Amino acid sequence: MTGYFITFEGPEGAGKTTILGLLEKELRGKGFDVLSTREPGGIAISEQIRSVILDKKNTMMDGRTEALLYAAARRQHLVEKVIPALKQGKVVLCDRFIDSSLAYQGHARGLGIEEVLSINEFAIAGVMPTLTLLFKISPEKGMERIYKNEDREVNRLDLEAIDFHHKVYEGYMLLADRFKKRIQVVDAERPLNEVFSEVTELIESMLAK
Numbered sequence: 296m297t298g299y300f301i302t303f304e305g306p307e308g309a310g311k312t313t314i315l316g317l318l319e320k321e322l323r324g325k326g327f328d329v330l331s332t333r334e335p336g337g338i339a340i341s342e343q344i345r346s347v348i349l350d351k352k353n354t355m356m357d358g359r360t361e362a363l364l365y366a367a368a369r370r371q372h373l374v375e376k377v378i379p380a381l382k383q384g385k386v387v388l389c390d391r392f393i394d395s396s397l398a399y400q401g402h403a404r405g406l407g408i409e410e411v412l413s414i415n416e417f418a419i420a421g422v423m424p425t426l427t428l429l430f431k432i433s434p435e436k437g438m439e440r441i442y443k444n445e446d447r448e449v450n451r452l453d454l455e456a457i458d459f460h461h462k463v464y465e466g467y468m469l470l471a472d473r474f475k476k477r478i479q480v481v482d483a484e485r486p487l488n489e490v491f492s493e494v495t496e497l498i499e500s501m502l503a504k
């Protein structure tokens with residue numbers, strides 16, 4: 296596959312979606328063929344799975360069911376949208392991917408990073424990101440940003456206790472340490488222009504290789 300697969304990761308409210316939108320515009324301006332998408336979702340089947348997972352009414356959902364639903368949404372999204380775009384040489388910008396499952400379900404939910412990695416290896420069949428940007432922010436700061444944003448709907452995962460969000464953060468830090476070559480940590484607590492300028496530098500250096 297000839298394209299670039301760039302994933303955006305981090306706790307709630309880290310600024311992933313905002314930076315992804317800015318980067319898309321910047322790269323398009325430079326003539327790159329860009330596809331922006333998100334997980335869970337991005338295509339009809341995966342958006343339907345997203346509604347089930349994030350529905351606040353589904354309080355009885357078992358952790359393993361949750362992990363399997365994310366992996367199923369991921370598989371369909373990869374096959375229908377991401378892989379064809381990579382084959383066409385596009386730059387694919389994806390809001391969350393496998394590391395979200397490892398941090399949220401593997402570490403925070405307590406299912407185990409290895410176990411969740413193993414079901415995801417089946418789902419992705421070797422398609423891994425070229426680069427992952429991990430937006431580092433404290434759970435308190437991230438949740439504060441989310442609750443300030445009146446346009447964003449609060450979902451079932453947002454409603455988890457703050458301890459869960461601390462575990463998500465901890466999970467991401469473990470992943471950054473384990474996958475040093477792929478994951479670039481970006482301090483997301485800084486003003487937006489500073490975060491964006493670091494991201495553009497990282498992307499430019501990746502595209503120049």
Ligand SMILES: Nc1ncnc2c1ncn2[C@@H]1O[C@H](COP(=O)(O)OP(=O)(O)OP(=O)(O)O)[C@@H](O)[C@H]1O
Nearest residue numbers: 307308309310311312313314440444485486487490
């Ligand atoms: N660097 C920043 N400084 C201050 N506010 C920011 C910054 N980046 C994003 N925001 C604001 O924080 C809120 C959350 O941003 P955004 O939706 O991009 O985060 P996210 O990581 O995609 O969140 P989630 O994964 O929970 O959907 C938005 O209101 C956005 O305008």
Ligand SMILES: Cc1cn([C@H]2C[C@H](O)[C@@H](COP(=O)(O)O)O2)c(=O)[nH]c1=O
Nearest residue numbers: 334335365391392395396399400452453
């Ligand atoms: C892909 C993926 C996501 N999650 C969680 C993370 C968030 O709480 C929601 C998605 O909401 P967003 O506003 O689009 O960020 O789902 C997860 O727990 N596991 C995953 O694999």
